[in-house]
């Protein structure tokens with residue numbers, strides 16, 4: 001059973017199903033019948049992407065789909081929100097992430113981290129008149145992409161990006177380049193401000209209130225509390241704790257993949273919540289489950305990252321190449337070429353899930369020695 005049909009869950013389900021029904025029967029439980037392309041939610045909010053049905057070429061044809069939400073995970077079964085109970089031999093925990101809770105007045109903002117928030121933002125943006133102020137809160141990748149996309153699609157709106165820092169983790173030259181491109185796109189960057197609350201008419205910062213006709217929350221991600229609610233071991237931020245093969249530390253037949261999971265250092269500490277990490281985690285999690293089924297010893301996780309690809313509207317982009325541990329390298333790409341590369345990266349995610357056994361990724365910064373294979 002795979003709980004959650006995001007990038008990690010679909011990759012895991014398809015890679016397992018591709019082995020054949022004689023060995024594995026896969027059921028995916030997901031709250032909706034659609035695949036949410038979260039990496040395109042800022043495009044969705046401005047009205048340009050289509051919805052992809054899980055049953056139309058995303059999920060492997062042998063995967064069963066149950067549209068429901070898992071309320072609780074037990075030792076051998078899960079409880080669904082419709083009251084029914086489904087049994088499992090092995091469970092892949094792939095429930096992903098959404099916006100972290102906590103900011104006072106968050107209900108006044110559209111949350112760009114999930115589909116409902118993106119849909120609500122789409123409606124709000126369409127109703128705004130020329131000159132209306134849109135304030136995007138959060139200077140991470142999501143806030144940068146969202147503010148640029150809104151400014152690109154709605155040039156008559158006054159778009160502001162508010163954060164303590166914008167792309168603060170990148171080298172100064174990259175940061176300045178992104179800020180310059182945002183400004184060219186029509187985004188007013190207000191860095192150095194700490195947002196303390198959101199109101200219906202504006203954003204409260206440590207230096208005063210910024211008026212806003214439409215506020216977008218693009219702060220850090222948080223994870224669902226399903227693991228902790230189910231009594232499973234979690235890290236301080238609620239992510240499921242696993243060993244270095246992705247097996248849950250206190251349940252030998254639960255395997256965790258994607259944003260909702262905290263693998264230990266050194267295999268997992270460089271893996272920020274991202275599609276880039278979720279997909280190979282999904283593939284590795286599938287291999288771990290297969291190894292367990294076959295009585296073999298699962299291999300330690302080893303994932304290397306390659307870069308951070310940022311869209312800045314449809315015609316501009318910025319790509320920061322990284323070392324395997326996600327720290328910046330000297331190489332960057334920008335402009336139209338970067339926009340095209342980013343678009344290809346987005347398309348590649350769906351293509352890879354259709355060819356799950358061919359999917360490959362780079363080894364991590366510290367390549368663990370393969371564990372010896374146990375006899376059956």
Ligand SMILES: Cc1cc2nc3c(=O)[nH]c(=O)nc-3n(C[C@H](O)[C@H](O)[C@H](O)COP(=O)(O)OP(=O)(O)OC[C@H]3O[C@@H](n4cnc5c(N)ncnc54)[C@H](O)[C@@H]3O)c2cc1C
Pocket residue numbers: 003004005006007008009029030031032036038039040041042068069070071094095096097098112113114142145224226257258259260273274275276277278309
């Ligand atoms: C606007 C935006 C742009 C982004 N751009 C990039 C990018 O360019 N590159 C990149 O690497 N990352 C990007 N990300 C981050 C990326 O989208 C996430 O890190 C990625 O989606 C994580 O994949 P996942 O499979 O772990 O979880 P998700 O994609 O979040 O999928 C989790 C699934 O589990 C389901 N689920 C949750 N709870 C339950 C439950 N109780 N029962 C059943 N199902 C449940 C959810 O409904 C969902 O379908 C972006 C995110 C956003 C919001």
